[in-house]
Amino acid sequence: MKWLVLSLALLAALLAAVTLGPAAVPAGQLFHSAIFWDLRLPRALLALLVGGSLGAAGASLQSLVRNPLADPFLLGLSGGAGLGAVLAIALHLGGAWTLPLAAFAGALLALGLVFRLGLVGGSALDPRVLLLGGVAVGAFCGAVTTAVVSLAEASALRNAYLWLWGGLSGASWDTVTLVAVYVPIPLVVLLAAARPLDLLTLGEEPARYLGTDVAVTRRRVYLAASLLTAAAVAVAGVIGFVGLIVPHLGRALFGGRHRALLPASFLAGGILLLLADTLARTAVAPRELPVGVVTALVGVPLFVLLLRRWTAA
Amino acid sequence: MDRGLILDVRDASFRYPGAARDALAGVSLAVSAGEFVSLLGPNGSGKTTLVRLALGLHAPHAGSAAILGRTAGQWPRGALARAVGVVSQREDNLFPQRVHETVRLGRYPHLGPWARERDEDRAAVERALQRCDVAGLADRWLWTLSGGEYQRVRIARALAQEPQLLVLDEPTASLDLRHEMELFELVRSLVDGSGLAAVFVTHDVNLAARFADRLLLLAEGRVRAAGAPADVLRRDIVEGVFGWPLVVSSFDDRPQLTPLRRQP
Numbered sequence: 001m002k003w004l005v006l007s008l009a010l011l012a013a014l015l016a017a018v019t020l021g022p023a024a025v026p027a028g029q030l031f032h033s034a035i036f037w038d039l040r041l042p043r044a045l046l047a048l049l050v051g052g053s054l055g056a057a058g059a060s061l062q063s064l065v066r067n068p069l070a071d072p073f074l075l076g077l078s079g080g081a082g083l084g085a086v087l088a089i090a091l092h093l094g095g096a097w098t099l100p101l102a103a104f105a106g107a108l109l110a111l112g113l114v115f116r117l118g119l120v121g122g123s124a125l126d127p128r129v130l131l132l133g134g135v136a137v138g139a140f141c142g143a144v145t146t147a148v149v150s151l152a153e154a155s156a157l158r159n160a161y162l163w164l165w166g167g168l169s170g171a172s173w174d175t176v177t178l179v180a181v182y183v184p185i186p187l188v189v190l191l192a193a194a195r196p197l198d199l200l201t202l203g204e205e206p207a208r209y210l211g212t213d214v215a216v217t218r219r220r221v222y223l224a225a226s227l228l229t230a231a232a233v234a235v236a237g238v239i240g241f242v243g244l245i246v247p248h249l250g251r252a253l254f255g256g257r258h259r260a261l262l263p264a265s266f267l268a269g270g271i272l273l274l275l276a277d278t279l280a281r282t283a284v285a286p287r288e289l290p291v292g293v294v295t296a297l298v299g300v301p302l303f304v305l306l307l308r309r310w311t312a313a
Numbered sequence: 314m315d316r317g318l319i320l321d322v323r324d325a326s327f328r329y330p331g332a333a334r335d336a337l338a339g340v341s342l343a344v345s346a347g348e349f350v351s352l353l354g355p356n357g358s359g360k361t362t363l364v365r366l367a368l369g370l371h372a373p374h375a376g377s378a379a380i381l382g383r384t385a386g387q388w389p390r391g392a393l394a395r396a397v398g399v400v401s402q403r404e405d406n407l408f409p410q411r412v413h414e415t416v417r418l419g420r421y422p423h424l425g426p427w428a429r430e431r432d433e434d435r436a437a438v439e440r441a442l443q444r445c446d447v448a449g450l451a452d453r454w455l456w457t458l459s460g461g462e463y464q465r466v467r468i469a470r471a472l473a474q475e476p477q478l479l480v481l482d483e484p485t486a487s488l489d490l491r492h493e494m495e496l497f498e499l500v501r502s503l504v505d506g507s508g509l510a511a512v513f514v515t516h517d518v519n520l521a522a523r524f525a526d527r528l529l530l531l532a533e534g535r536v537r538a539a540g541a542p543a544d545v546l547r548r549d550i551v552e553g554v555f556g557w558p559l560v561v562s563s564f565d566d567r568p569q570l571t572p573l574r575r576q577p
Contacts, residue, residue, distance in 0.1 A: 066407050192426045199418060201407040208370065209401060210474070211394030211422035256408045 002253055006267050010048075013274040017044040020278055022285035043171035047277045047291075048270035049179045050168070050236045051246075053187075055269020056262050057225040057232075058243025059250060060190050063197045063258065064221045065127040072229040072243035075134030075222075079141030080110025081233040082164050086145050089160045090152040099163065100170075100234040106141070107230035113137050115222065124204075124215035125222055166237035166292030168277050175235050182231050186224035187266070193221050194258035201256065239292045241299025242269050242276075248306055317345040318382075319478045319510045322367050325376035329362075336362045337534045339376065344512055346477065349504045351521035352514045353545075354531035355555055360514045361402070363531070364482055367512070368397065380478070394422035398471030400464070400481045406455060412466050413451040416441055419473025441472040445499060461492025465499065472503070478510045479503065485515060493517065497524045522546055522567045530554060543568050 018030070018040045025033050057072040064070075084106020088098050117133030118125040149157050190197075196217040199207040204214055232239070250265040276294040283289060322342040328335045337359045344350050352360045365371045366378050369385030378385040381396055388396070398419070406415075419441065420434040442448040445465045455463060464484050471479055481500065485493040497513075501524050504511050515521050521528060522542040530538045530545050532554040538545040546568040548561045558573040 063407065068407065195421050195424065195426060199421060202415075202418070203404050205401050206399075206404045208390060209368070209394060209397075209399035210418060211391040213390050251408060255414070256410060257414075 002264075006253075006264065006271075009271050010267055010274075013271045013278075014044055014048070017047065017274050017278045020282050022282065038173075039171075042173050042176045043168050043277070044274060045176045046171040046179060046235065047168050047273045049176070049183055050232045050239065051242055051273025051276075052266035052270040053183055053228040053232045054239060054243040054273070055246035055250070055265035055267075056187060056190060057228040058269075059247035059261050059265040060193070060197060060221050060225045060258070061243075062247055063201050064218060064225070065131050066201070066203075067127070067131065068248070069244070070131070071240065072225065072232075073138075073238060073240065075130060075226065076110040076114050076137035076141065077107045077134075077226060077229050077233060078238040079138035079145070080113075081107040081230065082238065083141040083145045083148075084109075085163055085237075086148050086152075086157070086160045089156050089163075090148050092156070100175075103237075104230055104234035107226075107233055110137050110141060111223075111226045111230060115219075115226075118222070122215075125218040127218075130222065162290055163237050164292075165290030166239040166295070167280075167288070167290050168236050169288065170235065179231060179235055183228065186227045187262075189220055189224035190228075190262055191259070193217055193224075194262060197221065197258040198256070237290070237292060239273065239295055241295045241303065242272055245299050245302050245306070246272060317347070318343060319346055320344040320367055320380055320512065321382075322363070322373075322378045323376050325363075325366055325373040325378055327362060327366055327371055327373050335374075335534050337366065337373075340531070340534070340536050341376075342367065342512075342529055342539075344478065344510045346510050347504060347508045348527065349501060349511045349513065349525045350527045350529060351525035352512060352529050352531065353516075353518055353521055354537075358531040358554075359534040360531055361482060362534075364399075364480060364512070364514060368399065368480065369393065391422050394474055394476075396476055397478045397480060398474040398476035400467045400471055400479075400484050402482045402486075404467070410455050411451070412447060412453050412455065412458070413438065413442070415455060415466060416451075416470045416473050419470040422474055437475060438473050441469040444472060444503065445469040459492070461488050461495060464488065464492075464496060468496075468499065476509070478512070480512045480514075482514045483516065484513075485517060485520075493520065500524070518546065518551070519569050522569060523565065546570060 018036055021040060023035055025035055030036050054072055061072055062068055062070045081103040084102040085099055088102035114130060114133045114137050118130040120129060196212040199210045199212045200217065208214055246269040247265050249268055250261050254260040254264040276298060277291045280289040280291040280294045320342065322340060324339045324341055325337055326335050326339055327337045340363055342363065352363065354360050366373055367385060369388055372386045380388060416438050420430065420437060423434065442451055445468050447462065447465050447469055450458065450462060458466065485496050488496065497520050500511050500513060503509050513525065525542065527540060528542050528545040529536060537554050538550050546561060551570060552559060559570050560573065561568050561570055563569065
């Protein structure tokens with residue numbers, strides 16, 4: 001029943017995304033129009049994949065670092081990706097794939113650094129060190145990014161700035177295909193770790209006594225969730241709050257079991273980003289808002305509600 | 314090997330990295346099926362270290378620790394969780410959970426990463442809930458339970474693992490008299506009823522003496538005394554270990570300690 005509702009919501013969000021837009025397309029001609037095939041449909045599918053990745057990554061990272069306020073970008077990936085993107089723009093590197101590749105490389109660099117820091121205390125990644133390391137690496141990348149921005153010429157950097165706030169306007173069938181092939185791999189790794197993740201929410205020692213190899217689980221989950229986030233940030237920039245809010249909605253509706261929570265968070269994240277992107281495209285048409293602005297505008301009030309529910313309980 | 318022997322720690326020594334003295338020095342502990350053994354000793358005497366050593370979380374620097382004949386540290390964690398259920402000292406749920414949900418986690422060691430819960434898993438959960446007398450609480454949220462109910466639920470989760478050995482690390486700390494008694498009686502009945510072996514770490518020397526078959530009294534990482542309660546809880550031994558004057562009396566043929574006041 002819940003899954004049916006979620007699927008229907010997904011269909012409705014998809015329908016809204018492909019029918020609404022600054023250019024009016026008569027309903028009868030929708031399936032014959034280039035706007036539908038070349039612009040709206042790939043963009044909607046990319047929103048679905050990116051939002052879903054952020055939702056699933058957020059749900060697993062919250063359990064991994066044992067912090068319900070963790071977000072996929074908390075662990076420094078946004079800083080690394082931003083630095084990569086800004087460097088590519090400042091150095092005038094050309095080519096359609098340069099920006100996403102540079103962002104992906106930056107995210108991977110941050111991922112590697114944080115991972116290495118997390119191993120300082122031994123083979124089982126320490127969640128506290130991961131969090132602190134993520135914040136430190138993110139802050140460091142942010143400082144370097146600002147330095148690069150302050151030294152580069154202004155015109156190029158408006159793009160970089162807007163990119164940092166997230167957007168799906170770069171969607172094409174190529175990006176959709178690439179992401180659609182990439183995303184299932186870390187997703188399957190996370191799903192395979194669903195039961196160990198359930199146990200990790202009890203704490204490290206109880207999880208061990210219930211049969212979990214904590215070190216292996218933490219490494220797999222951290223890498224898979226971060227690789228999902230890195231792909232999302234590479235093709236769509238930094239989109240905040242999806243990975244923070246969606247897992248809580250998922251838990252409220254589907255409970256805490258990761259076998260249900262991870263797919264539910266993927267679907268809900270996809271729906272949320274589809275709706276946010278539709279709003280970003282249409283609210284101030286013909287101009288467009290960075291979708292990260294919309295998710296923040298919607299996400300912050302939701303987040304406050306969440307905090308209130310927490311402190312009340 | 315004795316067929317009923319489940320836990321076998323022999324002359325085990327262990328020192329934490331950077332520590333000045335051994336946390337455990339030449340400690341032996343053997344527990345067989347149907348036996349209830351209680352670990353006693355002052356704070357910092359090595360009880361929890363011994364438990365962690367027995368469960369393969371620490372490797373002994375000297376001596377050995379084996380479960381069912383296999384070196385503790387060599388058990389894969391999943392297989393070990395099917396042989397040994399542990400109620401650890403601390404646990405905190407990150408997200409709210411219901412009683413039946415947390416007890417179902419006890420079946421995870423029996424399930425592969427993709428397998429669905431089978432009828433036998435549901436039956437094992439139901440049995441565990443019944444045996445710990447918490448079936449009526451199955452739909453309650455964990456945070457609405459009393460301390461005693463919560464510990465019984467955690468024991469139910471360990472029983473759902475269908476282990477041969479149950480290890481409880483200070484499960485009665487901060488429980489009131491009735492809940493403490495209920496817990497000791499529960500563990501005793503589990504041991505008597507199913508041939509389970511139990512290692513019960515506690516500070517309640519008197520209840521340990523009433524319920525356990527054997528006691529192991531640790532002091533500063535060494536075994537100060539081991540064996541039947543009457544052989545372990547002798548006045549000279551216990552006064553020395555705890556550094557407090559006391560008298561030993563008897564109740565139900567079991568020794569009972571009464572600490573004396575130093576300032577009358």
